[in-house]
Amino acid sequence: MEKANEKKILGMDQHDLSLFMKRYGIVFIMVGMFLILSVSSPNFLKINNITNVFSTVALNGVLAMGMVFVITAGGIDLSIGSMLALASTTIGIVLQATGNIPLACIAAIIICTFFGLLNGLLIAKFDMFPFVVTLASQLVIRGLGYVISGGYSFALANPKFSKIGLGKLWNAIPYPILILFGITILAFILLHQTKFGRYIYAVGGNINAATASGVNVFWTRVGSFIISGFCAGVAGIIMTARINAAQPNIGIGYETDAIAACVIGGTSFAGGISTIPGTLVGIIIIGLIYNGMNLLGISSYWQTICKGLIIIGAVMLDTIINKKR
Amino acid sequence: MPEKKQETNNIILDCQGMSKSFGGTHALKDVTFQVKKGQVHALLGENGAGKSTLMKIIIGLYKADKGTIFFEGKPYQVNGPAEAIRAGISMIHQELNTEPYLSIAESIFLNREDVHGKSPFLNKKETNRKAAELLRQFDFNLNPKILMEELTLAQSQMIEIIKAVSCNARLVIMDEPTSSLDSEETGRLFRTIRNLQSQGVTIIYISHRMEEIFQVCDSYSVFRDGVFVNSGELTEVTTGDLISMMVGRKVESVFPKVDCEIGEVVFKVEGLSGKGFRDISFEVHRGEILGLSGLVGSGRSETMRGIFGMDPLTSGKIYLEGKEIIIKNPRDAINKGIAMINEDRKNFGLCLFRSLRENVSLPNLRKLHKGTLINQNKEKTEVRDITGQLRVKTASIEADAFSLSGGNQQKVVLSKWLMSKPKVLIMDEPTRGVDVGAKSEIHALMSKFAAEGMAIIVVSSELPEIMGMSDRILIYHEGRLNGEIAREDILNGTADQETILAKEFGE
Known part of the structure; x- marks a missing residue:
C-alpha cells in the first residue's frame, strides 16, 4: 500500500500518478531521449539515421519479441545468441548446396525452433531451471554451428539474399523493419488476444493456480521456448543477410540486449507481467542508447558501461514505481 | 488466577485517537483501544474493519497519521518489528x-546468536542447549x-510463540492463529x-x-469500518x-441453509485410495450438499485433490452421472464438469497480480472463443455478469486480484468456477479467512x-459451518471414513458437535 501522502503532482494525486507512470512512464523516457538527441546532435533526425536506428533495432527487436514470451511464462532463454550463429551457418550450407533462398530461410527457422522445443521440453518435462538448461544448451548450439561450418566463416556472395537485410521496400522502408513490424503484430495478437497468451500470463503469474484452473502448463511452457527459438531463427536470417556471410562466431551477447529490452519495457522477472507495446518501446530505447552514444562520439567501451548502468537504472525506476509489489 | 481489580493503571496497552488513511480511504478513524495486563483480549471485526492496520501500527510496519500509544504506562513509538x-x-x-x-534453535535465536567469547565464531552448542531448555x-x-521445513504448520507456529517469549515479550499479538490448525x-x-x-x-x-x-x-474490542x-x-x-x-445489523442466522429437493446420484466414488486416504466411497446427489468433516490431515482435502487430479490416486473408481470417468489432471476434471475451490486461495486460487477479469475467465476461455482469438467483449460481459451476481466489491473488473479483501478474493474464485457451470462443485474450506458478512453470503x-x-x-474445519450447511456429513478419521450423520439427526438433536468430534477422534 502507498504511503498516505496526499500531495498533488501535475494535478493528479499521487496514487493516480503512480498508476499513470506505471503504464506510460517508459514512453515518456523514450520521447525524452528523442528530444534530447534531436537537440544535441544535428544528425539525429536525418532520415538516414532514423532508418539506421530502426534497422539495428529490428534484429534485437525480433529476439526480444520471443524473449518476452519466455520471461512472462517465468523462464529465461540464454541460448538465442548462439542460435543466431547456428542459423547463419545453416543458411550458408543450404545456400551453397542448393542456392534456394526460401529453403535456406526455412531450414534456419526450423533448426532454431527445434532447439527452442528441446529447451522447453527439458525444462518443462524434468522441471529443471531454465537459466541452467539454456546456459548449457547454448554451448551445444554454438558448438554445432562450428561443427557444421567446419569452424570457418564464408562469404555468401548472394546479392538476392542480402536484400533481406539491406534492401528497402519502395526504396524507403528497410525489410528488417517490416519483418519486426510483422513479428510485433503477431506477438501482440498471440500474447494479448489468444487463449495461449492468457495461459502464458497465468503460468508465469502463479503456476499452481494455473494448474488448478486446468491450464496445460507443460505445453504453455514449452510453447514459450518454441516461440523464442522461432524468433531467433528469423533474427538469424536478418543478421546473416546483413553481413552477407555465414559465421559461426556471431551473436555473442545478443540475449543480454533482448532481456534488457523486455525489462526496460516493464516485463517482470518474476513472470506474469509484460506487454508487447512495452517491449517494443524497450527495444527502441536500447536502439536510441546505441545510436545516441555513437552520434555523441562515445567509444564503444564506454557504451557498454553506459548500457549496463542504464539497464540498472530502468529496473530501479520500475521497482520504485511498482513499490507495492 | 490472579485477582483482577478494575484499576485504571493495570492497562498495558493504551491507544488513543488512532487515525490512518491510505490514499483516500480511512482505514482507522479516531480509534481508542485498550488492553488490560494479563488478559487475553479478543479483537473482532470484519475484514477491512481496521484490525490489521492497527496491529501493523503497533508493531511499527505502518506509521499512524494521528494518535498516541502508551505501552506499560510509557509513550511508545517504534520504527519496525525489530524495535517492537x-x-x-x-x-x-x-x-x-x-x-x-x-x-529450530537457529531460528529461535536468529540475530541473537551465541558466540565463543568475543570472537565472531558461533557457539552452536550453547544455542542448542538454550533452545532445548x-x-x-x-x-x-x-x-x-x-x-524448520520438517515441522508442521502448528509446530512452526509454536516455535514462533516460543521465540517471542524468549525475547521477553510482554504483549503477544496473534493474528488468526488457528486458521490452519485442527481441533487437537x-x-x-x-x-x-x-x-x-x-x-x-x-x-x-x-x-x-x-x-x-x-x-x-x-x-473484547470490536471495530467496524475503521471505527x-x-x-x-x-x-x-x-x-x-x-x-x-x-x-452493525442483526444477523438472523449465520448459516441460512435452504432445504431443496434432492435428486438422483450425480457423482460417486468407490474404494478411492491415495496418499493420506484409504478406501473412500461415497455418493452425492443432485441438489445435495455433502459435508466432509475431520481433523486437519485426516485425508479430507487429500481425497478432494485426488478426485480433482491434482495428486495421483493409487486405486478406486470415479463415476459421473452413472458413467465411470478417469481424471488424470485438473483439466480432465474441469472438462467433465467438476470444479474445485482450493483451500489455499493464494497459491492455488488466484494469480494475484493479474486482473479480476483474467482470473475469472482463466478456466472458461474455451467457451469465450471467436475463431482463434478470445472474444473480449463476451469475456467482459460474462465476467461482469457473474461477479455482479456474486456481489464482488470492486471498482472495476480490471483491478488486480491483489487489491481485493479476502472475502472478495474468495468471491472471485467462486465466480471463476461458477462461470464454468459445473455439475459437481468441490469446496475446500470455502470461508477460510473470510469476514462474517461475506461468509453468510457465500453460504447463501x-x-x-x-x-x-x-x-x-x-x-470445512469449522463444525458449525459443516453442521449448518450439509444435508449429510461424512466424518474422516486417519484417512478413512468413520461415520455418517444426516441433517435430520442434527435438526432433531440426536447428533451434535460432540458426536462428530468423537467420530473424528476415532470412537
Whole structure:
C-alpha cells in the first residue's frame, strides 16, 4: 500500500500518478531521449539515421519479441545468441548446396525452433531451471554451428539474399523493419488476444493456480521456448543477410540486449507481467542508447558501461514505481 | 488466577485517537483501544474493519497519521518489528514466515546468536542447549537441531510463540492463529496461551471463530469500518451480540441453509485410495450438499485433490452421472464438469497480480472463443455478469486480484468456477479467512447453487459451518471414513458437535 501522502503532482494525486507512470512512464523516457538527441546532435533526425536506428533495432527487436514470451511464462532463454550463429551457418550450407533462398530461410527457422522445443521440453518435462538448461544448451548450439561450418566463416556472395537485410521496400522502408513490424503484430495478437497468451500470463503469474484452473502448463511452457527459438531463427536470417556471410562466431551477447529490452519495457522477472507495446518501446530505447552514444562520439567501451548502468537504472525506476509489489 | 481489580493503571496497552488513511480511504478513524495486563483480549471485526492496520501500527510496519500509544504506562513509538520486539511486543502472523533451512534453535535465536567469547565464531552448542531448555519449558518434545521445513504448520507456529517469549515479550499479538490448525492442535495452542497468561504475558487475539473467542479470551474490542464500536468483558455478551456489533445489523442466522429437493446420484466414488486416504466411497446427489468433516490431515482435502487430479490416486473408481470417468489432471476434471475451490486461495486460487477479469475467465476461455482469438467483449460481459451476481466489491473488473479483501478474493474464485457451470462443485474450506458478512453470503450462494441442481461437496474445519450447511456429513478419521450423520439427526438433536468430534477422534 502507498504511503498516505496526499500531495498533488501535475494535478493528479499521487496514487493516480503512480498508476499513470506505471503504464506510460517508459514512453515518456523514450520521447525524452528523442528530444534530447534531436537537440544535441544535428544528425539525429536525418532520415538516414532514423532508418539506421530502426534497422539495428529490428534484429534485437525480433529476439526480444520471443524473449518476452519466455520471461512472462517465468523462464529465461540464454541460448538465442548462439542460435543466431547456428542459423547463419545453416543458411550458408543450404545456400551453397542448393542456392534456394526460401529453403535456406526455412531450414534456419526450423533448426532454431527445434532447439527452442528441446529447451522447453527439458525444462518443462524434468522441471529443471531454465537459466541452467539454456546456459548449457547454448554451448551445444554454438558448438554445432562450428561443427557444421567446419569452424570457418564464408562469404555468401548472394546479392538476392542480402536484400533481406539491406534492401528497402519502395526504396524507403528497410525489410528488417517490416519483418519486426510483422513479428510485433503477431506477438501482440498471440500474447494479448489468444487463449495461449492468457495461459502464458497465468503460468508465469502463479503456476499452481494455473494448474488448478486446468491450464496445460507443460505445453504453455514449452510453447514459450518454441516461440523464442522461432524468433531467433528469423533474427538469424536478418543478421546473416546483413553481413552477407555465414559465421559461426556471431551473436555473442545478443540475449543480454533482448532481456534488457523486455525489462526496460516493464516485463517482470518474476513472470506474469509484460506487454508487447512495452517491449517494443524497450527495444527502441536500447536502439536510441546505441545510436545516441555513437552520434555523441562515445567509444564503444564506454557504451557498454553506459548500457549496463542504464539497464540498472530502468529496473530501479520500475521497482520504485511498482513499490507495492 | 490472579485477582483482577478494575484499576485504571493495570492497562498495558493504551491507544488513543488512532487515525490512518491510505490514499483516500480511512482505514482507522479516531480509534481508542485498550488492553488490560494479563488478559487475553479478543479483537473482532470484519475484514477491512481496521484490525490489521492497527496491529501493523503497533508493531511499527505502518506509521499512524494521528494518535498516541502508551505501552506499560510509557509513550511508545517504534520504527519496525525489530524495535517492537525490543520494546516487548511480538506478533505471530497468520501466514508464518520461517526460514525453512534453519534449525529450530537457529531460528529461535536468529540475530541473537551465541558466540565463543568475543570472537565472531558461533557457539552452536550453547544455542542448542538454550533452545532445548525453552522447548522443555513449553512441553514441546522436539530436537532443536531439526530443520524448520520438517515441522508442521502448528509446530512452526509454536516455535514462533516460543521465540517471542524468549525475547521477553510482554504483549503477544496473534493474528488468526488457528486458521490452519485442527481441533487437537487448537487445544494445544490454547493450553500454551493459558501458560503464557499465567506468566503474566498479555495477548491480543484476532479471530473470526466465535466459539474459540469465548473459550480462550477474557475481554473484547470490536471495530467496524475503521471505527471503534465497543469493548468489555466476554462474560457479559453473547455471540449474537458480538456479530451484530461487527456487522452493525442483526444477523438472523449465520448459516441460512435452504432445504431443496434432492435428486438422483450425480457423482460417486468407490474404494478411492491415495496418499493420506484409504478406501473412500461415497455418493452425492443432485441438489445435495455433502459435508466432509475431520481433523486437519485426516485425508479430507487429500481425497478432494485426488478426485480433482491434482495428486495421483493409487486405486478406486470415479463415476459421473452413472458413467465411470478417469481424471488424470485438473483439466480432465474441469472438462467433465467438476470444479474445485482450493483451500489455499493464494497459491492455488488466484494469480494475484493479474486482473479480476483474467482470473475469472482463466478456466472458461474455451467457451469465450471467436475463431482463434478470445472474444473480449463476451469475456467482459460474462465476467461482469457473474461477479455482479456474486456481489464482488470492486471498482472495476480490471483491478488486480491483489487489491481485493479476502472475502472478495474468495468471491472471485467462486465466480471463476461458477462461470464454468459445473455439475459437481468441490469446496475446500470455502470461508477460510473470510469476514462474517461475506461468509453468510457465500453460504447463501451454496444453497442457491444446490437448489439449481448442482451437487456440492464441502470440506470445512469449522463444525458449525459443516453442521449448518450439509444435508449429510461424512466424518474422516486417519484417512478413512468413520461415520455418517444426516441433517435430520442434527435438526432433531440426536447428533451434535460432540458426536462428530468423537467420530473424528476415532470412537
